[in-house]
Amino acid sequence: MGKRAVVIVLDSLGAGECADSCLYGDQGSNTLAHTALAAGGLNLPHLQELGMGNIIAIQGVPPVELPQAAYGKMQEKSPGKDTTTGHWELMGLVLEQAFPTYPNGFPPALISEFERRIGRKTLGNIVASGTEIIKELGLTHMRTGYPIVYTSADSVFQIAAHEETIPLETLYRYCRMARDVLTGEHAVGRVIARPFTGDPGSFVRTANRHDFSREPDTTLLDHIRSSGQMVIGVGKINDIFAGRGISESYPTVDNQDGINRILEILARDFSGLLFANLVDFDQLYGHRNDPVGYARALEEFDRRLPEILALLSPEDWLIITADHGCDPTTGSTDHSREYVPLLVYGQGVKPAVSLGCRESFADVAATLADYLEVSSDKLAGKSFYSCLNKH
Known part of the structure; x- marks a missing residue:
């Protein structure tokens, strides 16, 4: 078995308003913290052990002294706050201009x-x-x-x-x-x-x-495939990238189906990237202003996280993050411009390292390019691989 990177996007799990949130009308948004408050606290023991509570203050998820993972948060560099922009930037593509929006309908x-x-x-x-x-x-x-x-x-x-x-x-x-x-x-x-x-x-x-x-320009996915390794998409990953750079795609019906797919793929022998999106947080709870449902979905993911960790090989790297916010406690039902959490775990990853506040989601792509030993040509981002790699 070769090197495997696993990236799980908890769709819309924002970690607090960005410095430029005022440009989007999202001042005060904090999907993760506000969901916890509205639910009377979250019970996320496994994410807590990794260091989720060390990133921001979360009711019910206090920080731990020695997190098992490296932890931090990331600012989106591209303009916008949508799914496509967030995922593209995670894979190294920063947009210069936001996708067009139509607040008054289409022409x-x-x-x-x-x-x-x-x-x-x-x-x-x-x-x-x-x-x-x-x-x-x-x-x-x-x-x-x-x-x-x-x-x-x-x-x-x-x-x-x-x-x-x-x-x-x-x-x-x-x-x-x-x-x-x-x-x-x-x-x-x-x-x-x-x-x-x-x-x-x-x-x-x-x-x-x-x-x-819309089909993206060059991303990390292209470089991984060009190297002869696999890119396996779970959930709507294939749709988000218009199929570009994807070796295999497994659409899902909900979060539990997505987790089952992740487990099935991790039980296989492959090298490259497993890239999964768990959409229920956003689609069922964020957009519908249902913080209690959001909290329940987070706790369901946390309960199944040990199953994922158990299937990681000694060389595997796991990254848990998000693509934008969607605070279910605000008056808006739209996405929110927020930081996203960043957890990096693996037997070969130095634990308890604070990654601070990264300047771009694209730091994930730069890091994984180093880890998977593929080209980073045309990719944005600053790698944090050297400060985490134990070997």
């Missing part, structure tokens, strides 16, 4: 071109919560067959459709058409298929969501 000319291509009208074209807009427009959609188009504070073009009104493959085809339309100044980060089922008054979004991302 009429763009919608008209999309409608021309799909051969039917659309509903919505507003900024909205996904669960609320299907409540509002779901019945009209079912009567007319018109797909629901909406966006958020993120750079997304979302298309919602009932699976019995617009079949999944048709919805995915519409998303690919939208991806073709959204170019140049309108090249949004993601086009997202948002299928749902059920009857009016009890609509439910399904696990058949699919993201059609």
Whole structure:
């Protein structure tokens, strides 16, 4: 077995407002700390042993004297606070310009071109919560067959459709058409298929969501694959990178499915990167302002963390981090511009090392390039490999 790096993104687990959070209207946000407060404290004994409570103050998760992992937090260097930007930067790609957003909906000319291509009208074209807009427009959609188009504070073009009104493959085809339309100044980060089922008054979004991302420039994933090693994506990783640099992809239906996949892959013999996104924190709890659900999901992850640790080989490095914040206790249901936690663990990693506040998520990519002995050409970030490597 060769060297293996495992990166697990706890989607939206922000660790406090960044210095520039005022530019995004996110002053005071702290997803992790506020979730803990709202839940009356968190019970995360395994993350605590690694050093999560040494990063920031968390009710129920006090700091430990000798953390088993290296610990710190990271500032996002790219403009924005969305999933794609965060993941790309983790893999060494810092954006100079933020993806376009549409606080007033998409331009009429763009919608008209999309409608021309799909051969039917659309509903919505507003900024909205996904669960609320299907409540509002779901019945009209079912009567007319018109797909629901909406966006958020993120750079997304979302298309919602009932699976019995617009079949999944048709919805995915519409998303690919939208991806073709959204170019140049309108090249949004993601086009997202948002299928749902059920009857009016009890609509439910399904696990058949699919993201059609803009393709990134060079990332660490490309360098790992070029070296002959594997890049295995779990969850929506393949979607986020538009398939670029991915050797194998395993979509998931929820966090537990994602953890099961991680365990199955770690039981295999491979060298390279296992890159996983656990989306429930963001999708089910952050965006729905449900701190109690968020806390429960964190505790569920913590309970299963020993299973992951038990499958790590002596050379493996595990990194636990996030891609942005989504504070479930604020008035907003959008992502928040926050630091993200950073835990680095492995038998070959020096424990109890404070990594401080990193200037960019891309430090993860630079470090893993050193660890996996691959090129760091065109990658941003400053490696912390030398201060952690025991060998």
